[in-house]
């Protein structure tokens with residue numbers, strides 16, 4: 001397994017130098033988060049990820065989870081690692097101090113999440129799902145539910161799940177069948193089968209708090225008739241101690257392509273006692289509080305895995321000796337030159353790197369905006385931040401996981417046949433990354449959300465929250481010759497994005513299939529243009545500091561590579577988008 005070193009230098013660069021992270025302290029509740037404090041958090045996070053989580057990544061993949069008599073055992077070392085993680089306070093770093101959390105800014109938490117995913121995604125699933133459950137209960141739960149469950153979710157003694165999926169109902173939650181029957185005492189009896197439930201059963205915590213989507217007896221059909229319930233594995237007594245086992249049990253676990261140390265469970269609810277979260281039939285709203293946070297976090301999974309792959313690939317390319325440089329021998333004292341001399345290897349490494357550093361900037365930009373949306377004193381600023389989050393959430397989820405998958409795949413290619421061999425750890429990163437493109441709403445569904453919901457919302461107001469900073473930046477920098485090599489390609493991509501937007505908005509209004517056919521290409525064009533904007537800003541900032549050290553010169557070089565070698569994809573994407581839906585939709589069903 002390649003050793004993982006948290007990329008703290010780049011993380012600090014993005015947070016403080018690019019995005020002005022120092023001003024987080026001006027937000028109410030963040031007064032104590034000075035740069036020194038944040039630095040200390042990042043360093044401690046790096047330590048636990050590098051020293052505790054990463055060493056279990058390969059062994060966890062080999063051993064996987066085991067299921068016996070309804071009990072799930074996580075791989076060797078996971079329990080101990082979880083205890084260390086929990087005792088270090090990591091389960092609650094981004095949670096409300098009123099319930100024992102540390103209230104860290106989302107911008108910082110995103111970087112910690114990246115390190116966790118890079119070092120051991122399977123491990124990260126357990127606290128990750130708990131955090132999603134925490135968000136829903138914190139946002140929509142009654143005071144009683146909050147008092148009973150949040151402190152334990154925050155300190156990690158209990159974990160959480162989200163139970164949406166059923167055998168007949170994945171993307172289309174309107175088909176959901178799990179029932180909730182009121183018991184007359186304020187609770188309901190939940191009955192039904194959920195599948196693919198991450199962390200549904202395991203041996204890391206004393207209790208598991210399931211958030212379950214189910215239908216009440218009087219529920220309207222479809223997604224408008226779904227309610228959200230909190231259903232613990234063990235019932236909780238009035239004094240907070242654990243009581244009897246509730247009517248929920250794990251029926252089996254899945255054997256899957258990746259994240260093998262994360263348990264993926266069939267969960268059977270058999271008259272289990274559950275309590276409504278939020279209002280009846282408004283479960284989707286409550287679940288979305290959780291899912292939006294999770295979607296950003298899933299994007300960051302792609303980013304973390306890509307970083308782990310890049311680190312392995314870059315080290316390997318320096319060490320592995322094969323062939324000679326096309327421009328003449330570079331290391332005559334060695335039997336061959338290292339892979340690093342070959343243009344094709346550089347193409348792959350720089351592709352990984354340009355995607356990773358651009359994605360990191362985007363993820364932290366979004367997370368910092370989330371902090372503004374929650375805490376800015378001015379309601380108008382909060383509303384502006386909400387618009388931005390609404391539109392970038394599906395983009396981050398889909399783009400960062402797609403790029404993560406491409407980047408981890410390149411990592412295998414750089415290792416050649418050795419990348420295909422399990423013990424080198426590079427293929428695990430590809431397998432682990434693959435699920436991130438599917439769960440939390442498959443990437444195709446994120447694209448439909450972008451074109452179908454976010455694009456038309458409020459006559460394009462959401463889109464403008466992203467387009468305006470880009471167009472303002474182009475207008476402000478266009479006449480600076482020193483920046484032309486970055487601003488000109490950005491402008492070209494932005495024009496393409498606007499053309500694609502007009503096409504999708506107009507055609508899609510008349511024929512929804514047109515929007516559906518364009519959606520995935522549109523999301524990628526959108527995402528690459530946003531990355532180009534961030535790369536243009538990083539290049540400008542680094543040009544001013546290029547004399548300081550190689551870090552900034554590498555930034556400029558990577559920015560150039562992104563603009564010249566990756567951003568041109570936007571031309572092909574626009575062409576595909578504007579070719580319309582006809583080639584797909586005219587194809588006869590019977591011919592497939």
Ligand SMILES: Cc1cc2nc3c(=O)[nH]c(=O)nc-3n(C[C@H](O)[C@H](O)[C@H](O)COP(=O)(O)OP(=O)(O)OC[C@H]3O[C@@H](n4cnc5c(N)ncnc54)[C@H](O)[C@@H]3O)c2cc1C
Pocket residue numbers: 161162163164165169170171172195196197198199256264435438439440441442443444445448
């Ligand atoms: C390892 C793992 C962990 C998971 N963890 C959880 C969990 O913790 N909790 C939970 O509830 N679920 C979980 N899931 C389930 C996951 O969220 C679903 O698999 C996912 O939402 C897709 O649903 P599906 O598999 O039924 O696919 P389907 O909904 O059948 O979709 C199949 C394909 O069709 C596409 N598609 C479907 N509908 C449309 C449409 N209207 N338009 C265009 N394309 C469409 C999809 O994008 C997808 O590519 C997990 C799954 C796995 C494999």
